[in-house]
Amino acid sequence: MNTTSHFDWSYLATALPLLLVGLRMTVVVALSCIFFSLILGYIGSAILYFEIPFAYRCVRGYIALIRNTPLLVQIFFFYFGLPEIGIRVDATLSGIIVLSLWGGAYQTENLRGALLSLPRALIEGARSLGIHPLRIYISVMLPVATRTVVPALMNTSVSITKNSALLTAIGVPEFTYVAMDNIASTYRSLENFFALFVGYLTVVLAMSAVANLVEHSLGRGFRK
Amino acid sequence: MDTPVLEVKALKKRYGSLEVLKGIDMSVSACERIVVMGSSGSGKSSFIRCLNGLEKTDEGTIHFLGDSIESLGESSWRRVRQKMGMVFQNYSLFPHFNVLKNLMFAPIRERVMSASEAERKALGWLDRVGLRDKAQAYPAQLSGGQQQRVAIVRSMMMQPDVMLFDEPTSALDPETVGEVLSIIDDLTADGLTSIVVTHEMGFARRCADRIVFMDEGRIIEDCPPEQFFTAPATDRARRFISSHK
């Protein structure tokens, strides 16, 4: 059966509710993963900064593993491989876990880079006041580093959102899954791809706008 | 009362194969104002950073108020640093705190004083250095000279026994150098022991009790300013003085 080659707006209108449900799932999954990835990022970069023995090497290994292997393979490994050793989770939860771990590795790298690029003078100034190292880390280093790292954190967050599309492969009913399912049953690829493009573009642009807002408000005291 | 505040004996430090401090001996009594001078590469910055524990030493001893401090761990240094104020070339104020919070943060967190006392003292200091109206401003809104004044006062808030200054005016415009130096003079004139690394000759002449002149990792002059500026013992010192007129 041939795909119809003209755009059918009425079809799109009828398919819209289902597509929006899929889009909502994408947003929910993405937001959860972004949230967890940030937590992992702050913990991971703290471990790297304080060079906590053993944990340090674990974190470095974890980052190397995540960055050098395809996310899709990680997803399959987690969802199809783990049940064999007794760990059984449903597709959505599995997807969230893997995507959060994936994002966490990149956020750790982002924060580590930001911490390393802090001016030495800032930290020395705090040390010479006799402030406790942990307090220096929490009250001086993290706030100042976060202001510079927001763009990178946002970049990774956008990547997480786009990569949520890969969860189609394990049957999570997110945006891409719904659209491709539509195409499979109605052969209306043009309209569904159009919806996919517009949907993802909107989400990504919205996230960039939020990122700019965050960066703007955090930098309030820093501007002359 | 006779124990020197700071006593350094045979201090040596290496960076890889380069020896930057080749055996420093120095003693600082209470209320003394020392000015350390030397050309770049003389080791004066490394020396003062060793006193504060920002650099590790390889040989020799440092005694602060009678206690040996040259081989302390980082957490012990913390206690020592609360009694030793240090001001750097590049002010390094906390950019995300306003001036008042910059001043109050360390004293409150390290329980040197209560919040209300800290605020009172901070405002008092700001008055003294003429920056009372900038209490709510952020560092980015201040000029270099203003930031350095805040940095000095921030260290004073911890009520240290000795103040160290590492080239406090080298990063400032020539016009603001004078105002910062007069603040340092004012604050240390009434009995605060201080060591200032600088090349500001006028300041050294006026305010120092002793000039310590370093060259290539050694102290080659250690005498009162009148003697240093009129009749220095070494050739290097003579050349240094004439090149910095």
Place this chain on the structure above:
Amino acid sequence: MNIQLIYANAGFFTKAALLTLAMFAASVALATLIAVIFGGLATIKNSAVRTAFRIVIEFLRDVPLIVNVFFVFFGAPIFGLQLGPIEATVVSLALWGGANGAEIVRGGINAVSAHQIESARALGLSRLCVFAFIVVPQAVRPIIPAYAGLCTVLLQSTSLGALVGAPELLKSAQIIIERAAYFQGGMPGMTVYTFILVLYFAAGSTLTRLTRSLERRLNRSTQPS
């Protein structure tokens, strides 16, 4: 863990791994071509042309790569083309890689300070001369690490081909697992997925290491002697 399974299918895996590498090489080559063309075009002064290319680049970059792959594979008939799974994957990776590469190239070119260009022009050099001999060599330095990162992603993204049926490494793993589960029962997933994870990891970290030595070599020429 049944390693036997891996040994028994060694030939099959090897073929799939080679296909993965071939797809990677083809994508990188095509993407570079597209990136240079698009990237160069995006810095042209003509604002209509520049905006048009920037829109296309944004489009390709903001949409998930898998959607791109699906679009090229399932949507090709709309444009009158019939693409097999391997071709579709390579084409979409090249387009996506080219769009991102173009951004990297554009960034690198823009990062060359205006002073450099001004002083070169002041010496009387032509615009083309300045671009080729002053701008490009200096733009290359920040471009290389970012581009290498992009290549690593492209290598890993060849696995997306599995979702449209390209018989690369991931797909071959799925086939082996299905076959083994059907004929022998048991659960071979863990073994096989771990195996291909190791293969991808080896390839990825080799690429990273090559990049780092390349960076070191480039940096050496700019160190003060």
